Amino acid sequence: MTGPAAVPTVRQVVDALDGRYPRSWAESWDRVGLVLGEPDHAVSRILCVVDCVPETVDQALAIGADLIVAHHPLLLKPVSSLAPDTFKGRIVHRLIRAEVALYTAHTNADVANPGVSDALAARLGLTGLRPLVPAEGAAAGEGRGVGRIGDLPEPLTLAALTALAADRLPATAAGVRAAGDPERVIRTVAVCGGAGDSFLADATRAGVDAYLCADLRHHPVSEHLADDGPAVLDAAHWATERPWLDEVASWLRSQSPVEVVVSDLDTDPWTVHVASASKETHP
Known part of the structure; x- marks a missing residue:
């Protein structure tokens, strides 16, 4: 025995x-x-x-x-x-x-396959995953790289995709916001766990319909859209990386007889979000 x-x-x-x-x-x-x-x-x-x-x-x-x-x-x-x-x-x-x-x-977990962005893509039900930016150097090969590109199970408008992301990702005060035509039809989506505005041009080159990441800033997004880039969705940094914890926890449990607990404590620094009730016109 x-x-x-x-x-x-x-x-x-x-x-x-x-x-x-x-x-x-x-x-x-x-x-x-x-x-x-x-x-x-x-x-x-x-x-x-x-x-x-x-x-x-x-x-x-x-x-x-x-x-x-x-x-x-x-x-x-x-x-x-x-x-x-x-x-x-x-x-x-x-x-x-x-x-x-x-x-x-x-960043070694970011480029891994499966890695941080795979877990994020899974929350949206994306299929046919491939790297947004393939890894180079020591990490090159076997589907590794920064971010993931995948296909939605069925086309959604940008507004509907934003609602889906808000429902599937861990809840935060920041929620999920989007930039672009709300009625734009989205079929292919790029995702990147964590800060992702440095990969806006990569999302454009990939020809995706929308790109979801965190920590997007005013001017890069404005210029990206002006250059006919894909729609963008901005979620809380913590919310885009929290899904990976479930995946690594499951793997750890499979390796040895340890108890693995995943923290659901929201460590995003933003704690209050108040949407304007109406738009004001200023002279």
Whole structure:
């Protein structure tokens, strides 16, 4: 009779994650992999989060997590101090005291197949997925790259697609907004988890009908539409990346006998959204 599988260590979980999201796939400016934690500590419970912030650290400690798997790096930019009177220092000290390890998969998870944008595309029911921008270098090949392009199950107007996205994506105060003719018929859609205005031109070249991402800005969108680019949908950054947590959590559960919890704490910084009741005309 075979006994129960052994509980993995931090090192073993990290090795598995590094195998699925090799660090060499990350952008040169990115900081991914194990951030802190004792490699030989046992891992029986993992918390998957988009952001490692005080609220998700509270959650990790409350559920007794041994490891946090985060999408956004905690220490992306160099720091000269991790003193406990700083925002990031307090997080690091709390995690070390509680013996909770922290691992990050960021741009290496963005380009992976399946990766962040695959999970986003799945929320919209897109089929026939291919990269918006195929990966180059170490990550090249096997359908990897930034963003995804896919086909809707049936054509929708831009207004209807926006409503669908608002219904299928995690709810946030920001919601989902769109730019373009509300009656435009949409058949093919490009998506990109997280900030995506640097790929507006790629969406145009791909010939898609609409492009959904986060953090779109006034002037790039205005100029994009003026150049006959596809319609655009702008969702909250957290909402476009939260779907990936479900996918990576399911994969982690399949690798070893660990409990994996997905955080639904909305860590988007925008907390209030009030639509104007009427339009005013100013002289």
